[in-house]
Amino acid sequence: MSDDDFALSDVEVSLQPLERFEEYLQSRGKRITKQRRILVEHVFRRHEHFDADELLDELQQSRQDKLASRATVYRALTELVDAGLLRKMDLAGRAVYEHDYGYPQHDHLYCTHCHSLIEFHSDGLVKLRNEVAQGHQFRVTGHKFIVQGICEACQRSLRRQKRPLDLM
Amino acid sequence: MSDDDFALSDVEVSLQPLERFEEYLQSRGKRITKQRRILVEHVFRRHEHFDADELLDELQQSRQDKLASRATVYRALTELVDAGLLRKMDLAGRAVYEHDYGYPQHDHLYCTHCHSLIEFHSDGLVKLRNEVAQGHQFRVTGHKFIVQGICEACQRSLRRQKRPLDLM
DNA sequence: GTTGTTGCAAATTTTTTGCACCCAC
DNA sequence: GTGGGTGCAAAAAATTTGCAACAAC
Numbered sequence: 570m571s572d573d574d575f576a577l578s579d580v581e582v583s584l585q586p587l588e589r590f591e592e593y594l595q596s597r598g599k600r601i602t603k604q605r606r607i608l609v610e611h612v613f614r615r616h617e618h619f620d621a622d623e624l625l626d627e628l629q630q631s632r633q634d635k636l637a638s639r640a641t642v643y644r645a646l647t648e649l650v651d652a653g654l655l656r657k658m659d660l661a662g663r664a665v666y667e668h669d670y671g672y673p674q675h676d677h678l679y680c681t682h683c684h685s686l687i688e689f690h691s692d693g694l695v696k697l698r699n700e701v702a703q704g705h706q707f708r709v710t711g712h713k714f715i716v717q718g719i720c721e722a723c724q725r726s727l728r729r730q731k732r733p734l735d736l737m
Numbered sequence: 738m739s740d741d742d743f744a745l746s747d748v749e750v751s752l753q754p755l756e757r758f759e760e761y762l763q764s765r766g767k768r769i770t771k772q773r774r775i776l777v778e779h780v781f782r783r784h785e786h787f788d789a790d791e792l793l794d795e796l797q798q799s800r801q802d803k804l805a806s807r808a809t810v811y812r813a814l815t816e817l818v819d820a821g822l823l824r825k826m827d828l829a830g831r832a833v834y835e836h837d838y839g840y841p842q843h844d845h846l847y848c849t850h851c852h853s854l855i856e857f858h859s860d861g862l863v864k865l866r867n868e869v870a871q872g873h874q875f876r877v878t879g880h881k882f883i884v885q886g887i888c889e890a891c892q893r894s895l896r897r898q899k900r901p902l903d904l905m
Numbered sequence: 906g907t908t909g910t911t912g913c914a915a916a917t918t919t920t921t922t923g924c925a926c927c928c929a930c
Numbered sequence: 931g932t933g934g935g936t937g938c939a940a941a942a943a944a945t946t947t948g949c950a951a952c953a954a955c
Binding site: 659660661662664678680681687689691693694697698701702704705706707708709710711712713714715716717718719720721724 | 827828829830832846848849855857859861862865866869870872873874875876877878879880881882883884885886887888889892
């Protein structure tokens, strides 16, 4: 069986995150360690946005046998982004991560009140992005589109607070 | 003469940045100090992206009579954003600022190689943004759209470096 | 066995804050 | 005169790094 039996695109969609990460590590001469395995498994256990500190807490809380140190978590997050498994966003000063691998491309509505992130997808956005880039001879590798505002729930709670009798 | 003689939109476009800032300060019971005046004047002297540290350097370099301290610069930048004079972006870990007041709305192509920012405007983007938000009952206050990639100049220099003769 | 990896703590980097003194109002 | 503002230095917060012990390969 030759290497050609697996086209890159097939491999990309069929591998589990951990397998994909191991592939990445091997291609770079890096080692598959216990910590890296634990990290990937943990991160892809559920689909949520998180930052380095939250992840570190989860890997250390209520257990004396810490699964990974702070330094290792930071180093692994960088690798996971590099491997295309995670996406990194700079929000309000700190880095927030989310699944990228095996997850459809999307953008976010960011509520500046409760700091929640609402995902959405828009084909038109990508089209528009590529057109603009082409006009500037710019080679696109990605984008960050964050729409700031107030989510529906916060609008209601704010309305209740600020205008108790102004309903009429 | 009633207040209505000055519609908000007229006032917004006719005032100088400093005047606009003074208006903001007065409305908050804050004081118009020498440092705040110097900062606004300096920041709006030219249209460039900058971070807190660059600004601080410019206000202190080659002069023993420092124009503003680090703390004052950080505090003023927060006020200027709050006043609507500056826009803040979180790029690569640190905050980058640019003119907002009196400057047309725009977005950026961000070269991840030379870290330059290329501005562009797209009506379609705003339209698309509003449509998406409306679909989620989300009240938009703004957005950040950053297209990452390699600018034209860097594409050329990279091409030259990496494949001199394509040997080996 | 060799070489990359981890953990720890110290170091960096960026931004915030407490407080005594100063100045705009 | 008074209360907000400034500068300074220390503190915080987030992330990176040097290095000795350790573990993949």
